[in-house]
Amino acid sequence: MSEAKPSLDVVTGPEASAPVAWWQHAVVYQIYPRSFQDSNGDGVGDLPGITQRLDYLRWLGVDAIWISPIYPSPMADFGYDVTDYTGIEPMFGTLHDFDHLVEEAHRRHLKVILDYVPNHTSIEHPWFQESRSSRDHPKRDWYLWKDPGVETSNVETSDVETSRPDGGPPTNWVSNFGGHAWSLDPQTGQYYYHAYLPEQPDLNWRNPAVQEAMFDALRFWLDRGVDGFRVDALRQMIKDDQWRDNPPSDEGPTSQNPYDALKPLYTTDRPEVMDLVRKMRRILDEYGARTGMPRVLIGELYLRIERLVAYYGEDGEGCQLPFNFHLISTPWKAPVIADLIQRYEAALPPHGWPNWVLGNHDQHRLATRLGAAQTRIAAMLLLTLRGTPTLYYGDEIGMPDVPIPEGRVQDPWEKRVPGRGLGRDPERTPMQWDNTKGAGFTTEVPWLPLADDFEQRNVAVQRKDHDSILSLYHRLIQLRRRTSALHRGAYDWVKSQGHVLAYQRSAEDQAYLIVLNLGDQPAAWNVEGTGKVAVGTHRQREGEGFSGTVTLAPNEGVVVRMG
Incomplete structure (x- = not known):
């Protein structure tokens, strides 16, 4: 197979000798606290449960944990309706439990990132x-x-x-x-x-008193040692001050989601949002300068690339990581993904550090979206692209969506728009730790049902199996951690041909070739030079040398050390 014309020639990253902040080389792991580990037998995960599992996360190799909301809440939207921004929901534990979690995480060199929900409060606040x-x-x-x-x-x-x-x-x-x-x-x-539920009224962020009260909440958690925040619904924090109606969208009523019938021109992504981002960033930077440890500001932003990158700020004082969700919605085709990489990298400002996300608590699971065979390709892609990757709990063991019986539906979105498939319960089910009753998550009935295959698909089984997807994640993260070409290097080129996506990354005297077969037929990739497979989706390929041509089985990917 001859090489296709590169869709991306050279993308320059920072020099390998330049200092890099922790969040630039980190692997971030999202924890949905209700579903990670129950420590007290009530069927719901909690903070002591997360602390119990920190050694697993350290073994996996991640560098930071992002914890979805744990504030006091009536749970109309499972914690995204907050009644106290400086407290802990009793279901999850106490402030003492939180302080202990931060202490134990830091002792294991793990950073702690909190969800910050500034757009709206609970109606009971x-x-x-x-x-x-x-x-x-x-x-x-x-x-x-x-x-x-x-x-x-x-x-x-x-x-x-x-x-x-x-x-x-x-x-x-x-x-x-x-x-x-x-x-x-x-x-x-x-x-x-209320941009969301009637139980979630939006704050008026044009009011300076609101700003100061909410910024004090940031300071409260920073004083307790938090390493950063993921800002929920960031693009919605300011609304049009002329109260104009939103125009019809191109999708109109044909979308499954009624929200898509209008273009949210006057309710999202208003120019004044960046003023708030800069103020939040200044607070985090003050703490970073005081302690010598940078804090990170991550923005939840479902936006087109050209608008997404604007949240880095023209002066570099915006979000360090405006979340890039485009891999979630992009068709799983090699040329389309190659084009996405090209457009994203070309749009980044000089001070912008890239990031990639493939799953979260609002999206169907990887294994459901792509199929089990391609989840290994997805893992290899996510952990070898330039920039900071974020993993969603359970994806490392290939958890699929879990069907939720009608009587056990919890998500208010599904209850308000029934029959549209908008419910998010299927991707929020409990983590599968072992084959005991409750999957090692709980000793009682879990708040959402477990997958039928939890006895075979769990951490305990997969840690013993060197061919499992969990073992693949572990090997990829370890390679990324010790390889400057992968955690901070540039792209030499990005190409695609047929179902094959390939790119080469380099830093200093290292060069790594990544070749991914996104199809279900064998494929080959021609490249100049020789190399040896460092990590493969098929473990038996590891250590194999090649010269000139890389052959791939269906749904196979390799990371090759060149030279």
Whole structure:
């Protein structure tokens, strides 16, 4: 097979001798706390459970854990509806348990990243209770309140006001979880805005008092040793101050998700969001300068590449890692992925460090999206691309989505938009540790059902099997950790031909070739020079030398040390 014209010639990364912050060479591991480890037999994971499993994470080789929300919450959206930004939900433990977790993680050289949920609170938060108590309360302006009936037109370019004689919602804005994004408060006769559930009213981030209160919450956790934050719903923190209707989207009503019927022009990605990002980043940088250990700011941003990279900031004072979710939604085809790498790298600002994500608590599992055979290819891709990778718990053992019986559905999204397949429970099921009752996750009934195959697909079984996907993750992470070409080097080139994606990474005197067969037929790749397989999706290939041609079985990938 002759080589195709490179879709990407040379992408320069930082010089291998340049200093690199910990988050640039780290592998981040996301923990959904309800489902990681139950320590007290109530069927729900908790902080002491995470502490119990830190040695496993250290063995796996990850460098940082990102923990989804653990704040006090009525759990209307499983922790993303917060009643206290400086406390711990009793279901998960206590502040003492959290401090112990941070101490034990740091003792094992693991960083701790918290989820920060600034866009909205719980409807039960004391701030909202005060805000809704009267139109004259000092905290009324801490949330978004509007009169019904007269607002701006739904014509994007028009300044004409349109009467809503029925006294309905102030704008046509819709909730991410279906239905109107405005709920009427009968006591005061005004609507409040909620980008998600009615139980999750949005804060008014244009109010300086809101900013200061929320920034104090950041400082509270930084004082307790937190190493960074993943900022939830970052693009939604500021809304249009003219309250204009969103225009129809190109997808319209054909999408499975009703939210897609409108283009969220006036409710997301507003220019003022970057002002807030800079303020958050300055707080983290102050702590980093004081302690000598940089803190990391990660933004949840489902945006086109050209908008995503804007959140690095023109001055380098934005998010260090605006989460890049594009591998999740990109078709699993070699030329498409090669093009994605090219466009993403070309769009990065000079100070922008890349990052890649293949799974999280809001997306179907890798094994379900790609099929079991390609999960190994996905692991090799994620851990050899330039930039910081984020793993989702359970993907390292190939956990698929778990079907949820109707009577056990928990996700409010599925309950509000039934039958659309939008529920996220299937990718949030308990971690499968061993083949005992409860899969080693719990001694009682777990909050979501276990997979039928947990007795065969679990950590204990796979750690003993050198051919398992868990062993592959372990070998890839160890190779990445000790190889500057993989954790900080540049691309020499990225190419694709047929179902094969290939790229070469180098730093100093190292060069590594990665060749991935995304198809179910044998393939070959021609390349100049000789090399030896360092890690293969098929372990028996490891140590094998080659000259000129790399042959691949269906669904096979190799990482080759050149020279």
